[in-house]
Structure formats: C-alpha cells, structure tokens
Amino acid sequence: MLLEPKAEPSRAAGTETNPTGGPAPSTKERNKTMNANEVEKKFGFLVFPGLEELDLVGPWEMISLWGKSLQGPGTRLLVAQTRDPVVCAKGMSINPQITFNECPQLDYLLVPGGEGTREQVNNEALIRFVAGQAKACQAVLSVCTGSFILHRAGLLSGRRATTHWSALSRLTELGDVKVCQERVVRDGQVWTAAGISAGIDLALEFIGSVAGEAVAGKVQFGAEYYPSGRFFGTLHQSPQAPAYLKMKPDKQTKEDHL
Amino acid sequence: MLLEPKAEPSRAAGTETNPTGGPAPSTKERNKTMNANEVEKKFGFLVFPGLEELDLVGPWEMISLWGKSLQGPGTRLLVAQTRDPVVCAKGMSINPQITFNECPQLDYLLVPGGEGTREQVNNEALIRFVAGQAKACQAVLSVCTGSFILHRAGLLSGRRATTHWSALSRLTELGDVKVCQERVVRDGQVWTAAGISAGIDLALEFIGSVAGEAVAGKVQFGAEYYPSGRFFGTLHQSPQAPAYLKMKPDKQTKEDHL
Numbered sequence: 283m284l285l286e287p288k289a290e291p292s293r294a295a296g297t298e299t300n301p302t303g304g305p306a307p308s309t310k311e312r313n314k315t316m317n318a319n320e321v322e323k324k325f326g327f328l329v330f331p332g333l334e335e336l337d338l339v340g341p342w343e344m345i346s347l348w349g350k351s352l353q354g355p356g357t358r359l360l361v362a363q364t365r366d367p368v369v370c371a372k373g374m375s376i377n378p379q380i381t382f383n384e385c386p387q388l389d390y391l392l393v394p395g396g397e398g399t400r401e402q403v404n405n406e407a408l409i410r411f412v413a414g415q416a417k418a419c420q421a422v423l424s425v426c427t428g429s430f431i432l433h434r435a436g437l438l439s440g441r442r443a444t445t446h447w448s449a450l451s452r453l454t455e456l457g458d459v460k461v462c463q464e465r466v467v468r469d470g471q472v473w474t475a476a477g478i479s480a481g482i483d484l485a486l487e488f489i490g491s492v493a494g495e496a497v498a499g500k501v502q503f504g505a506e507y508y509p510s511g512r513f514f515g516t517l518h519q520s521p522q523a524p525a526y527l528k529m530k531p532d533k534q535t536k537e538d539h540l
Numbered sequence: 541m542l543l544e545p546k547a548e549p550s551r552a553a554g555t556e557t558n559p560t561g562g563p564a565p566s567t568k569e570r571n572k573t574m575n576a577n578e579v580e581k582k583f584g585f586l587v588f589p590g591l592e593e594l595d596l597v598g599p600w601e602m603i604s605l606w607g608k609s610l611q612g613p614g615t616r617l618l619v620a621q622t623r624d625p626v627v628c629a630k631g632m633s634i635n636p637q638i639t640f641n642e643c644p645q646l647d648y649l650l651v652p653g654g655e656g657t658r659e660q661v662n663n664e665a666l667i668r669f670v671a672g673q674a675k676a677c678q679a680v681l682s683v684c685t686g687s688f689i690l691h692r693a694g695l696l697s698g699r700r701a702t703t704h705w706s707a708l709s710r711l712t713e714l715g716d717v718k719v720c721q722e723r724v725v726r727d728g729q730v731w732t733a734a735g736i737s738a739g740i741d742l743a744l745e746f747i748g749s750v751a752g753e754a755v756a757g758k759v760q761f762g763a764e765y766y767p768s769g770r771f772f773g774t775l776h777q778s779p780q781a782p783a784y785l786k787m788k789p790d791k792q793t794k795e796d797h798l
Contacts, residue, residue, distance in 0.1 A: 336601035336763065339632070343594035343736065346630035360632065367635055372604035374597070374618065375635040377625055426764075447764060465768055477764030478601065482737065490772055499773020505594065506684075506705060506735030508776060508785050509767040510723055514748055515757020518766060527766050 332398020395426025590656020653684025704735030
C-alpha cells in the first residue's frame with residue numbers, strides 16, 4: 283500500500299470521471315460492482331490489552347452492519363497476538379478470533395487506541411503485524427491513540443493524521459506527522475480519527491467512500507446514529523478543545539453537515 | 541423501586557427546592573455529596589447471547605469514564621446467567637464478570653437490546669433477575685430492544701418508553717406501554733433509549749441527572765463525543781424514521797441542543 287499509494291476516489295458518488303476515458307458507469311452500476319467485490323473482503327480489528335472499548339466497538343458495529351446486511355466485507359476478524367482473553371482499558375474482557383500468525387492477508391485493518399497503546403508501541407510482534415499487513419491493505423484506519431501504533435509501524439510519516447485531543451501535542455512531538463485537529467482525517471489510504479467516539483464517524487465516512495453514500499446511510503439508519511448533538515457543560519469551548527470542536531458553531535447549519 | 545417510585549429530581553442543577561424546607565444547598569455542595577455517594581454505587585450491565593455490541597459498549601464506556609475518573613459508580617459489573625463467554629449479535633465474544641446468583645444488589649442496571657432479546661424474554665432466570673434487582677435499584681435503563689426485556693420484567697406497564705425505530709410498532713402492540721418516538725425517554729426511574737447508538741446519549745443524560753451537567757460534560761469531553769452530525773443519504777426523512785428524527789431540522793439551532 284505504501285509503495286503504491288492509490289489515487290483517492292471522489293467522495294461524492296456519481297461525480298467522478300472515468301480514468302479509462304470511456305463513459306463513467308452509473309452510480310448504481312458502480313455500487314453494484316463495488317458491493318459484489320466487498321463481500322469477498324476481509325476487515326481486521328486489532329485487539330490488545332488496554333484498548334479503549336468504544337474505540338473498537340463503535341467501528342466494529344458499523345462495519346458489521348455493513349458486512350452482515352449490506353454486502354460489505356464478508357469476513358470480520360478480531361485479531362490479537364494470542365487467543366487468550368484480552369482485558370480492555372475499562373475492564374471488559376473479550377476473546378480474539380484469530381492470532382497474528384494465523385491471520386490471512388487483510389483488505390482493511392482498524393487499530394483502536396487506549397492506554398494500552400503506550401506499551402504496545404514497543405511490542406515488536408504487534409508492530410511487525412501492522413506494518414506487514416499494511417503493505418497489501420487497501421486501507422488502514424486508527425481511532426484515538428491508535429495513531430501512535432500506525433506511526434510506529436511507519437504508516438504516518440509525512441502524512442496528515444489525528445488522535446484524541448489530549449494526545450495531539452504528543453503526536454506533534456513525533457516530528458514527522460502533519461497533525462490535523464479534525465474529527466476524521468484521510469490521507470490516501472490511511473484514515474485516523476479523533477478520540478474514542480470519533481471511530482463511529484470514521485467508520486461511516488469510510489463506508490461512504492468505499493460503498494457510496496446510500497450504503498453508509500443504511501448503516502447509519504440501522505444503528506440509529508442520529509446523536510442529539512447536545513453539549514453538556516462548556517468544555518467544548520475550553521482551550522484544550524481541538525480546533526474542529528472550537529469551530530463547531532452552536533447553531534449548526536445544514537452546510538456544516540455536508 | 542416500582543412500589544415506591546421516587547420523585548424525579550430536576551434536571552437543571554441548582555434550580556430545585558430542598559424537600560426539607562431548609563435553604564437549598566449550592567450546586568457545588570450538592571454535587572460533592574452526590575459524588576461521594578456515587579463511588580459506593582454498583583452499576584450492572586446485563587449480558588446475554590445475541591446482544592447488540594454497541595448497545596452495551598456505548599453506555600459501558602460512558603459509565604466507566606464517570607466511574608473511573610469522576611467519582612461515579614465505583615463498581616461496574618458485566619452480569620450474565622453463567623460466566624461462560626457470550627457471543628454477541630455481530631460475533632464479538634465477551635466474558636461476563638459475575639453471574640445472576642453471585643450478583644449483589646445493584647443500584648443501577650442497564651439492559652442492552654439486540655436480536656437475542658427475542659429469545660431472552662422467555663428466559664425465566666434472566667427475567668427473574670431483572671425484576672428482582674429492579675425492586676431496589678435506583679434506576680433501570682435499556683437500549684434499543686432491551687425495552688422488551690424491561691417490559692417482560694413488569695417495568696414498563698403504564699410507562700412512557702421507546703425502542704429501535706424498527707420495533708416501535710411491536711412495542712405498541714404490547715398494549716400497556718406509552719410508546720414515545722424520542723431518542724431518550726425517562727419515566728421516573730425507568731430510562732429507555734432508541735436504537736443501538738442511542739445508548740450513548742442515554743448514558744450522558746443519565747449521568748447529567750445524577751451527577752450534574754458539569755460531570756456529564758467531563759465524560760463527554762473525555763470520550764470526545766461531539767459527533768459530526770452528518771446525515772448520509774436520505775433515510776432520516778423516510779416514513780419509517782422515528783418522530784424525533786423527522787422533526788430534527790437539517791439546520792440545527794442552538795435551541796435544538798438544549
């Protein structure tokens with residue numbers, strides 16, 4: 283993947299030109315072909331001690347809804363170093379489905395964050411797994427401080443990326459990352475999300491880019507992901523708040539959503 | 541709980557009157573006392589085969605952030621019929637921490653939904669556990685089709701409640717529930733949420749009601765729960781969309797958040 287970065291497909295369905303020069307296929311035809319291919323795809327979710335539960339399960343839910351009912355990736359795997367139960371940052375214990383050694387080549391790999399990342403960036407087997415898979419993955423995605431694992435695997439150098447608001451300065455200190463204070467950042471086939479819950483938005487944007495807006499809309503409807511948008515307290519206006527949040531108007535307009 | 545329904549505390553901190561007739565304590569004093577008490581509290585999360593992963597993990601994340609760092613419930617338990625691994629609706633396997641028989645009296649109990657609820661409403665041991673705990677719980681909460689389990693446990697008769705948009709008519713057919721097409725519904729100490737992701741909004745509203753707006757804001761900030769609010773496709777305007785969603789203006793105003 284890194285040796286041959288792919289051109290970014292346009293996000294707006296039906297507006298792209300056909301690179302072969304012939305007439306562009308209709309959105310319906312294009313999505314049909316894409317979806318048929320997607321069923322064969324394998325989506326891996328990295329599991330390690332101290333991962334943050336919602337970092338993993340937000341995207342897991344969205345990708346699974348896509349894969350189970352909407353012709354998204356037919357194989358979804360929770361991948362860890364061993365099959366032993368893994369205790370997450372908030373104490374939930376989950377059982378991995380496959381080990382690094384057993385894992386086939388994935389098409390997509392998502393790396394959650396959490397306090398465990400501070401130790402895992404020094405786990406050679408885990409970093410080798412991520413770097414090795416990434417070579418042939420079509421996309422690698424991280425949530426929250428999962429971006430530090432992507433960086434250690436050599437995937438963020440010179441790229442735009444983000445992380446949890448409290449770790450933005452630490453990501454900047456790495457020196458070779460173009461840190462963006464956005465909720466979801468895409469740089470080619472590397473996608474990074476802001477903190478914890480931002481993985482849900484990341485997953486929907488990703489599904490939209492691969493399968494089209496209508497499919498992402500079906501996943502959103504299935505998960506009933508229409509948050510109230512309520513701000514509790516005033517921390518969203520505090521100095522530590524990331525730029526995308528400070529710029530978020532209290533009065534949201536339709537344009538802000540598009 | 542059901543025999544002695546408690547008065548609903550006012551949601552706006554600092555505006556309530558003191559039932560003892562004396563001067564009302566300041567918001568700061570009140571929250572200090574409330575938080576000190578909360579540390580002793582036990583929050584249970586019901587686990588059963590076929591539960592929907594995000595129904596459980598959305599609230600789990602929010603309640604755990606509150607409990608771990610902000611003097612919320614010091615004990616948080618994943619409770620199931622046995623300690624055997626439980627496979628969720630989308631294939632994730634998790635390990636319960638305690639069984640129904642071992643579980644102490646809880647202060648709060650959250651019941652997720654998912655396709656597994658169709659079978660679990662007929663699981664006498666599970667329904668007995670929910671009904672028994674509810675008698676002394678300060679609040680019982682459900683997400684998505686978890687409301688059908690609350691109903692079977694006798695907790696929704698004559699009460700306002702909600703569920704996933706696709707199950708609203710089924711909830712209405714039960715005959716004795718005042719079905720509300722809202723994202724989060726509170727009726728006394730029984731809280732119900734709409735589908736899957738709505739459990740996150742439910743948890744924040746609940747934390748706000750117990751510990752105050754500022755604490756809920758800290759949890760929101762910690763989880764970086766400031767969704768983009770983007771609508772993918774047009775299903776949010778479809779006939780099946782729940783009333784709260786149809787009424788949600790494309791141009792959101794500040795008033796919509798308050």
